[in-house]
Amino acid sequence: MSEGTLYDKVWENHTVAELPTGQTQLFVGLHLIHEVTSPQAFGMLEERDMEVAYPELTHATVDHIVPTGDQSRPYVDEAAEEMMRALEQNAHAANIDLADPTTGRQGIVHVIGPEEGLTQPGMTIVCGDSHTSTHGAFGALAFGIGTSQIRDVLATQSIAMEKQHVRRIEVSGSLGKGVEAKDVILEIIRRLGTDGGVGYVYEYAGDVIESLDMEGRMSICNMSIEGGARAGYVNPDETTYAFLRETDRFRDDAAAFESLLPYWQSIRSDPDATYDDVVHIDGSELEPVVTWGTTPGQGVGITQPIPDPEALPADKRQSAREAQAHMRVTPGETMEGYEIDVAFLGSCTNARLPDLRRAAGIVEGRVVHPSVRALAVPGSQRVKAAAEAEGLDDIFTDAGFEWRGAGCSMCLGMNPDQLEGDEACASSSNRNFVGRQGSKDGRTVLMNPQMVAAAAIKGHVTDVRRLPEVVSV
Amino acid sequence: MSEGPAEPVTDVRGTGIPVRGNDIDTDQIIPARFMKVVSFDGLGQFAFFDQRFDDEDNQKEHPFNDERFQGASILVVNANFGCGSSREHAPQALMRWGIDAIVGESFAEIFAGNCLALGIPTVTTDEDTVRTLQDWIDDNPDASIDVDIAAERVSYDGTEIEVTVDESQRRALVDGVWDTTALMRSNAGTVREVAESLPYIELEG
Ligand code: SF4
Numbered sequence: 264m265s266e267g268t269l270y271d272k273v274w275e276n277h278t279v280a281e282l283p284t285g286q287t288q289l290f291v292g293l294h295l296i297h298e299v300t301s302p303q304a305f306g307m308l309e310e311r312d313m314e315v316a317y318p319e320l321t322h323a324t325v326d327h328i329v330p331t332g333d334q335s336r337p338y339v340d341e342a343a344e345e346m347m348r349a350l351e352q353n354a355h356a357a358n359i360d361l362a363d364p365t366t367g368r369q370g371i372v373h374v375i376g377p378e379e380g381l382t383q384p385g386m387t388i389v390c391g392d393s394h395t396s397t398h399g400a401f402g403a404l405a406f407g408i409g410t411s412q413i414r415d416v417l418a419t420q421s422i423a424m425e426k427q428h429v430r431r432i433e434v435s436g437s438l439g440k441g442v443e444a445k446d447v448i449l450e451i452i453r454r455l456g457t458d459g460g461v462g463y464v465y466e467y468a469g470d471v472i473e474s475l476d477m478e479g480r481m482s483i484c485n486m487s488i489e490g491g492a493r494a495g496y497v498n499p500d501e502t503t504y505a506f507l508r509e510t511d512r513f514r515d516d517a518a519a520f521e522s523l524l525p526y527w528q529s530i531r532s533d534p535d536a537t538y539d540d541v542v543h544i545d546g547s548e549l550e551p552v553v554t555w556g557t558t559p560g561q562g563v564g565i566t567q568p569i570p571d572p573e574a575l576p577a578d579k580r581q582s583a584r585e586a587q588a589h590m591r592v593t594p595g596e597t598m599e600g601y602e603i604d605v606a607f608l609g610s611c612t613n614a615r616l617p618d619l620r621r622a623a624g625i626v627e628g629r630v631v632h633p634s635v636r637a638l639a640v641p642g643s644q645r646v647k648a649a650a651e652a653e654g655l656d657d658i659f660t661d662a663g664f665e666w667r668g669a670g671c672s673m674c675l676g677m678n679p680d681q682l683e684g685d686e687a688c689a690s691s692s693n694r695n696f697v698g699r700q701g702s703k704d705g706r707t708v709l710m711n712p713q714m715v716a717a718a719a720i721k722g723h724v725t726d727v728r729r730l731p732e733v734v735s736v
Numbered sequence: 737m738s739e740g741p742a743e744p745v746t747d748v749r750g751t752g753i754p755v756r757g758n759d760i761d762t763d764q765i766i767p768a769r770f771m772k773v774v775s776f777d778g779l780g781q782f783a784f785f786d787q788r789f790d791d792e793d794n795q796k797e798h799p800f801n802d803e804r805f806q807g808a809s810i811l812v813v814n815a816n817f818g819c820g821s822s823r824e825h826a827p828q829a830l831m832r833w834g835i836d837a838i839v840g841e842s843f844a845e846i847f848a849g850n851c852l853a854l855g856i857p858t859v860t861t862d863e864d865t866v867r868t869l870q871d872w873i874d875d876n877p878d879a880s881i882d883v884d885i886a887a888e889r890v891s892y893d894g895t896e897i898e899v900t901v902d903e904s905q906r907r908a909l910v911d912g913v914w915d916t917t918a919l920m921r922s923n924a925g926t927v928r929e930v931a932e933s934l935p936y937i938e939l940e941g
Contacts, residue, residue, distance in 0.1 A: 276934065279923050280926055283908075285903075285907070290931060299771065303774070303776050306776070409846070409849075409850055419917060421920045676768070
């Protein structure tokens, strides 16, 4: 068993009791909720005549169903309107803070938690959403929970859990041009498999991770769940503290910041901590990774050939065959040249300001290919405002991108932004499952935001590092 | 004998319904489009929806459509049942359709956990035993099956089969401690102590 890691320390100082089931009752420091998974939990609470125990530790927003175009109420989609109303009523009745679109603070739950400074090191954070692992970027223990567990948290501010193993993933070296945090995590999942992390929490470390900004660390922790790990984290450091200092929570409260700093430093993994497993990856060798299949683990470097299913381990063959038939790709070829119909820049993986900046850097002075529908969807209203303040919106719209309102958008088919028919999409999101983007014949190719921008320009998947220079006129 | 805060589930009795096939994922059990709801009520009618109806809403052949199995409460399945997305809507749909216990070769971990949170046992046995039971149900849709969780035994028609119930699941069901909400609520005092011991927590009142 691991010892002296951040995970061990946070687990221990949040332990309430050992339960007769053999599980541990863990105190939850921050509970985030959104409109899709919370209403049933409130319903269950009501059935039992229970109240929300600690409403001040729960924060709500709306992201999955919110339209990114016309947001006037009532929403055109009646089901969406009903979900929004339920969230409003529940939040209001329980006195829970709700960042709805009228507040200017609304956005994807995993974007706004960090932005507001709600997300802090050494916390336990849960949300009824599997990408809650994102918040681990701050050195928090953060994971997705099911609806019964949301009920547990509302009623008791606790969850029942079994302790997991800790795997340290060290990414050494430095990333080359055009290679991003997204490529690091796609590579990790490609190597360890989509179930490689089952039973584990991932600790990401090494020079590459330490040199990433907070947004890059969030992209990595975000996709821990695609690698099978319910949680992943990075030990807090100067980069973390600098980010926190600028959040709503601490911007005008230096005293609170100073008083918490020693706690944050104390929960870092000890230099002599014991891990259940350690994996090394040389970050200098990485190139942009794109997926060729229908799971996030079916990825390949942009210059590398798509694998032959028959050459894969026996248990991977059938799903590779089916994936390649669905995606219509040919083993032996690279993904370069794979034609796309849609380019989606968004989601809780890659829709923060630096993601949009890097993508805009590629788009600037170029135009979107005429056969491509391109969407740039900021992760939150604040990201949107900040991007507009620097003129990124103009860069995108001048090039032919749609510049939309904040939300989950085309990451999943629960709002009007969806793939149609068998459209192929270059996407900066995290899941390429069949049907994920709203059409069961739709085809999703996951990649980093610069690669999405490059694909939008060329009309096909391409190596952003080899994009011809913009000739200024 | 510990006295738990939930109703103990020691024994489930009812008629059976077989759903055959390995790796039946939660998307098949409840397609994602039915998740756009604010309550689990009424989810039962959508259980296995895309397996039961074609694009024109015509009924297809499926045990959940079969007249003979209406009213069944013991679902009998094969390997890796409930894999895929962690949606709790899946066991909720099954429960609201009428399922009280599931016998199978194996279950996806999160699915089994979600079932437990509803007090639905997921008990396992080997491939041949499951097939024999499924075939027997086909021939005897009105006959009763008994799933004894405490004794890890399923009996039907004078036949007794040994089944496995995960140890913590068995304890949770039999001792009536599967309802984690009630269980954890009894530690409310310690919860507050832990909250107060953490430097970052600011409580109102
Ligand atoms: S952006 Fe996508 S992955 Fe992230 S919370 Fe929304 S739907 Fe889930």
